[in-house]
Amino acid sequence: MQTLMDVATLKDRLDGADTTGPGTVLLDVRWALGDPHGREQYRAGHLPGAVFVDLASELAGPADPSRGRHPLPPLEQFQASVRSWGVRSGDVLVAYDDSGNLAAARLWWMLRNAGFPEVYLLDGGLAAWRGAGFDLESGERQAEPGDVVLSGGAMPVIDAGQAASWAGQGLLLDARAGERYRGEFEPVDPRAGHIPGAVSAPTTGNVGAEGRFLPPAALRDRFTGLGVRADVPTAVYCGSGVTAAHEIAALEIAGFPAALYPGSFSEWSNKPSNPVATGDAPYAEGAAAD
Structure with a gap:
């Protein structure tokens, strides 16, 4: 499957839309940690015809210490959102989105996991569309309800128990910023550090200065340098399972499959018996249960 669509391809597709053929639905996932104003930003300017997707309420269930800050919603609930x-x-x-697809990748992953066959990330997002000189639309688009039927389980996932032993059988990547991995700074979760055995692989390394994904060869070099191999099972986590999806998209572009730990560090760090390592090595001194 293709992961990305560039803005020129999308513009050509929209301009040449055949009313008798498959529709193109644009989904604006304007969200960032600590920024509750995604809908207002969408209303101020978005791709023509795009529908706003609320990550906090439509792409996640209520926060739960036993499942993380953004647990995956039930399939029935997600299907109702997608139809809306x-x-x-x-x-x-x-x-x-407007943040290098860090939020939009969550929706991409969820739709893939739900068995939707043709879903893309717009490479470069809103910035690339603007940079190409294409028009924006303001206000809010209300869509006619759809009838899509979704399934589930199409993408690999792991749970906390598997994450605890994953480094012994494969490679566990931590997609958060390096300072959070090292335990120098933790803005939202109860403990600072990383899952013992995990390798630091911040999502910021997946994109270039303009917010577009690096070319496949460059991503492949990046991930092989971190230890990713075709014969080594790879899994990814982040803070709450959102930006880890971006890493999975980048891995797919590079030609590597990877599993998601949906609860991620927000679930892991809420259980006192789970060990947490600090420092810049997978098994640094300080790996201990709190």
């Missing part, structure tokens, strides 16, 4: 965006079977879906 106007999605029908056979549509082509393109998700984007």
Whole structure:
């Protein structure tokens, strides 16, 4: 499957839309940690025809210490949300945001996991669309309800028990910023550090200065340098399972499959018996249960 669609391809697709063929649904996932103003930013300017997707309420269930800050919602709830965006079977879906796809990748992963066959990330997101000189639309788009039927379990996942032993059988990547991995700074979760055995692989290393994903060869070099191999099972976590999806998209572009730990560090760090390591090595001194 292709992971990305560039803005020129999307513009051509929208300009040449055939009303008898598959529809193209644009999904705006404007969200960032600590910024509750995504909907207002969407209303101020978005791709023409795009529908707003609320990450906190539509792409996650209520925060739960035993499941993390952004647990995956039940399939039935997610299907109802996707239908409310106007999605029908056979549509082509393109998700984007204004932060290098760090939020949009969560939706991309969830749709893939739900068995949707054709979903893309808009490479470079809103910035790339603006940079190409294409028009924006303001206000809020209300879609006619769709009828899509979703399934589940199409993407690999691991749980906390598997994360605890994953480094012994494969490679566990931590997609958070390096200072959070090292335990120098933790803005939201109860303990600072990382899951013992995990390798630091911040999502910021997946994109270039303009917010577009690095070319496949560059991503492949990056991940092989971190220990990713075709014959080594790879899993990814972050703070709450959002930006880890971005890493999985980057790994896919590079040609590597990877599993997601949905609860991520927000789930792991809430259980006192789970050990937490600090420092810049997978098994640094300080790995101990609190």
